[in-house]
Amino acid sequence: MSYSISIERTSALKQKPDFSQLGFGKYFTDHMFIVEYDDGEGWHDARIVPYQPISLDPAAKVFHYGQTVFEGMKAYKDAEGKVALFRPFKNLQRLNRSNDRLSIPAIDEGLALEALKQLVTIDESWIPTEEGTSLYIRPFVISTQAALGVSPSEKYLFMIIMSPVGAYYREGINPVSIYVEPQYVRAVPGGVGNAKTGGNYASGLKAQEEASDKGYSQVLWLDGVHRKYIEEVGSMNVFFKLADKVVTPALSGSILDGVTRDSVIQLLKYWNIEVEERAISIDELVEAYRNGTLEEAFGTGTAAVISPVGELNWQGERLILNGGQTGPLAAKLYGFVTGVQRGAVEDPFGWLLKL
Amino acid sequence: MSYSISIERTSALKQKPDFSQLGFGKYFTDHMFIVEYDDGEGWHDARIVPYQPISLDPAAKVFHYGQTVFEGMKAYKDAEGKVALFRPFKNLQRLNRSNDRLSIPAIDEGLALEALKQLVTIDESWIPTEEGTSLYIRPFVISTQAALGVSPSEKYLFMIIMSPVGAYYREGINPVSIYVEPQYVRAVPGGVGNAKTGGNYASGLKAQEEASDKGYSQVLWLDGVHRKYIEEVGSMNVFFKLADKVVTPALSGSILDGVTRDSVIQLLKYWNIEVEERAISIDELVEAYRNGTLEEAFGTGTAAVISPVGELNWQGERLILNGGQTGPLAAKLYGFVTGVQRGAVEDPFGWLLKL
Ligand SMILES: Cc1ncc(COP(=O)(O)O)c(C=O)c1O
Ligand SMILES: Cc1ncc(COP(=O)(O)O)c(C=O)c1O
Numbered sequence: 235m236s237y238s239i240s241i242e243r244t245s246a247l248k249q250k251p252d253f254s255q256l257g258f259g260k261y262f263t264d265h266m267f268i269v270e271y272d273d274g275e276g277w278h279d280a281r282i283v284p285y286q287p288i289s290l291d292p293a294a295k296v297f298h299y300g301q302t303v304f305e306g307m308k309a310y311k312d313a314e315g316k317v318a319l320f321r322p323f324k325n326l327q328r329l330n331r332s333n334d335r336l337s338i339p340a341i342d343e344g345l346a347l348e349a350l351k352q353l354v355t356i357d358e359s360w361i362p363t364e365e366g367t368s369l370y371i372r373p374f375v376i377s378t379q380a381a382l383g384v385s386p387s388e389k390y391l392f393m394i395i396m397s398p399v400g401a402y403y404r405e406g407i408n409p410v411s412i413y414v415e416p417q418y419v420r421a422v423p424g425g426v427g428n429a430k431t432g433g434n435y436a437s438g439l440k441a442q443e444e445a446s447d448k449g450y451s452q453v454l455w456l457d458g459v460h461r462k463y464i465e466e467v468g469s470m471n472v473f474f475k476l477a478d479k480v481v482t483p484a485l486s487g488s489i490l491d492g493v494t495r496d497s498v499i500q501l502l503k504y505w506n507i508e509v510e511e512r513a514i515s516i517d518e519l520v521e522a523y524r525n526g527t528l529e530e531a532f533g534t535g536t537a538a539v540i541s542p543v544g545e546l547n548w549q550g551e552r553l554i555l556n557g558g559q560t561g562p563l564a565a566k567l568y569g570f571v572t573g574v575q576r577g578a579v580e581d582p583f584g585w586l587l588k589l
Numbered sequence: 590m591s592y593s594i595s596i597e598r599t600s601a602l603k604q605k606p607d608f609s610q611l612g613f614g615k616y617f618t619d620h621m622f623i624v625e626y627d628d629g630e631g632w633h634d635a636r637i638v639p640y641q642p643i644s645l646d647p648a649a650k651v652f653h654y655g656q657t658v659f660e661g662m663k664a665y666k667d668a669e670g671k672v673a674l675f676r677p678f679k680n681l682q683r684l685n686r687s688n689d690r691l692s693i694p695a696i697d698e699g700l701a702l703e704a705l706k707q708l709v710t711i712d713e714s715w716i717p718t719e720e721g722t723s724l725y726i727r728p729f730v731i732s733t734q735a736a737l738g739v740s741p742s743e744k745y746l747f748m749i750i751m752s753p754v755g756a757y758y759r760e761g762i763n764p765v766s767i768y769v770e771p772q773y774v775r776a777v778p779g780g781v782g783n784a785k786t787g788g789n790y791a792s793g794l795k796a797q798e799e800a801s802d803k804g805y806s807q808v809l810w811l812d813g814v815h816r817k818y819i820e821e822v823g824s825m826n827v828f829f830k831l832a833d834k835v836v837t838p839a840l841s842g843s844i845l846d847g848v849t850r851d852s853v854i855q856l857l858k859y860w861n862i863e864v865e866e867r868a869i870s871i872d873e874l875v876e877a878y879r880n881g882t883l884e885e886a887f888g889t890g891t892a893a894v895i896s897p898v899g900e901l902n903w904q905g906e907r908l909i910l911n912g913g914q915t916g917p918l919a920a921k922l923y924g925f926v927t928g929v930q931r932g933a934v935e936d937p938f939g940w941l942l943k944l
Contacts, residue, residue: 433788
């Protein structure tokens with residue numbers, strides 16, 4: 235199948251930022267992809283155009299009823315200058331699972347992949363190559379019908395924008411301190427916690443702010459029903475190394491099915507390290523900490539890849555993990571996954587899609 | 590205190606729609622209000638301008654992380670052509686409670702009220718006067734900073750748009766059929782269920798669609814923890830008339846503190862009808878139905894005012910209320926509240942703010 239994507243190139247390339255000072259999601263490349271949806275007509279007018287503002291009616295549903303989904307993925311350049319995407323199919327499948335949950339019409343994954351390839355190729359000079367950097371890719375869908383009835387939109391835009399990024403956390407691969415949230419809840423079974431939709435992030439801002447004020451960089455969410463089972467961290471899934479195995483919360487419906495989570499599980503199995511996906515209570519972790527069997531904790535996500543946890547604060551008790559230092563397992567995982575991404579380590583799982 | 594709001598009038602008034610065929614939220618008036626926020630500067634540049642599209646960077650946070658809040662209120666014109674707003678202070682206070690929950694800076698309620706008054710006055714000819722019609726007013730805040738880090742925005746727009754509306758439900762004051770939702774969950778304590786933010790509505794779309802497919806016009810949500818206590822209906826709070834009293838779910842944190850709910854409670858007390866705000870399980874309702882003591886149910890909300898419930902479907906059991914007809918209490922409440930709104934009934938509570 236072939237897809238027709240029209241291309242309008244910018245007449246004035248932007249000045250690139252200092253690639254050693256990128257931060258996360260602050261600068262955007264020269265072009266973007268856009269395709270429109272209208273009820274009856276389907277997705278139409280796929281095009282790559284210069285990065286530019288979009289104009290919407292103030293009654294557009296996205297401004298009122300939060301009917302949005304997004305994805306986050308990355309492109310890398312290897313030492314020979316070859317460009318690769320990391321597991322893009324997983325992201326596009328998840329995009330459509332999110333769409334389904336949010337009553338947004340499915341997007342042809344073949345079209346989206348073709349758009350990704352063409353867009354990354356056109357803006358290839360924006361892919362930074364320094365260690366820890368990459369080109370972050372943000373596909374997203376917004377509902378654009380100008381009508382205030384609460385019902386699924388009859389019009390949408392699916393867009394892809396891209397941003398060269400440095401490390402997500404200022405700490406880099408250094409450990410982060412995490413506040414285990416006792417009061418606020420992110421998601422609950424039956425809700426939209428396993429969809430990548432705006433409302434899940436908006437609802438976490440206040441807890442995040444309050445944790446920051448206490449000196450913590452992220453919040454660890456507990457489940458909304460029992461208020462004791464571990465869910466996930468900010469924009470990451472979370473893993474714990476107990477004495478002889480690694481545990482991570484099962485996909486219960488209220489957490490995101492992370493691509494990095496899946497990659498880490500695959501890798502642990504490949505290394506013959508036992509990994510369990512199951513319910514983990516905060517009490518179990520506190521007990522393991524006191525026994526000395528909670529050896530490491532780390533988050534996994536596209537932005538930071540692997541983010542070691544140096545401290546967990548649970549109701550004022552500070553659990554210091556691996557002496558507050560990056561643990562050996564987190565370091566090994568980080569080295570392997572980012573190595574594959576940069577083309578420096580052999581890719582045994584076929585994770586890279588080379589362009 | 591006086592507020593400075595600049596005014597730019599449209600040079601071409603729109604053609605008005607047929608006021609007997611308005612529907613809900615489809616047509617917008619000639620002007621809109623807008624004020625901007627920038628970190629460090631606060632809210633600035635308050636202005637009334639011709640209704641027009643807004644232009645945003647595709648990285649604007651509202652498109653990705655759902656940091657939005659909104660309000661819904663109405664203006665009415667009485668028989669002498671005098672214009673009034675219904676309890677606008679309650680909406681503006683709730684706006685700021687929502688803002689606080691969503692980490693959005695507070696809006697000066699005096700400025701917002703002044704904006705409402707001036708905007709309604711300028712577009713006064715858009716206020717329909719036929720029975721059941723009104724001018725729906727939609728204040729809303731969107732986060733506009735172009736940056737992909739998950740954190741509160743450093744820039745916002747607060748806008749007010751207005752739409753002449755007919756009845757929200759095609760059924761009008763006729764009873765609606767409601768599907769008691771067994772699977773999906775809207776909100777949970779610790780979440781954002783009591784804030785008027787987009788994500789709460791996005792997460793309800795799928796349940797709403799599935800209920801529509803079964804022939805029901807709305808979903809009745811149960812609580813997300815026990816999955817048995819009544820929460821609210823779509824965009825309405827809900828009341829039940831049991832033999833000798835009226836009950837409505839207490840404000841537990843996961844439902845909206847409705848202005849119409851508050852007005853109905855005030856009115857019931859004024860009429861010496863006992864009203865209880867408390868937890869109500871679906872089992873209690875089913876039992877009351879079987880006993881013959883569940884006499885009426887109705888929703889309350891700005892859009893429909895009072896919406897009688899003719900049927901509740903709980904796990905396949907169809908509870909037909911008051912023979913599927915509008916009950917006497919719902920009819921009396923509807924008559925009184927809409928009478929006050931239209932200036933046809935004396936306003937004992939000072940609900941109207943006359944312009
Ligand atoms: C809520 C949430 N959980 C987990 C993740 C990690 O998923 P992935 O590894 O696919 O990036 C993300 C972000 O991407 C997220 O937003
Ligand atoms: C979720 C929800 N519950 C209840 C209501 C009713 O509130 P009010 O009476 O203030 O309109 C609304 C709508 O306005 C709503 O969106």
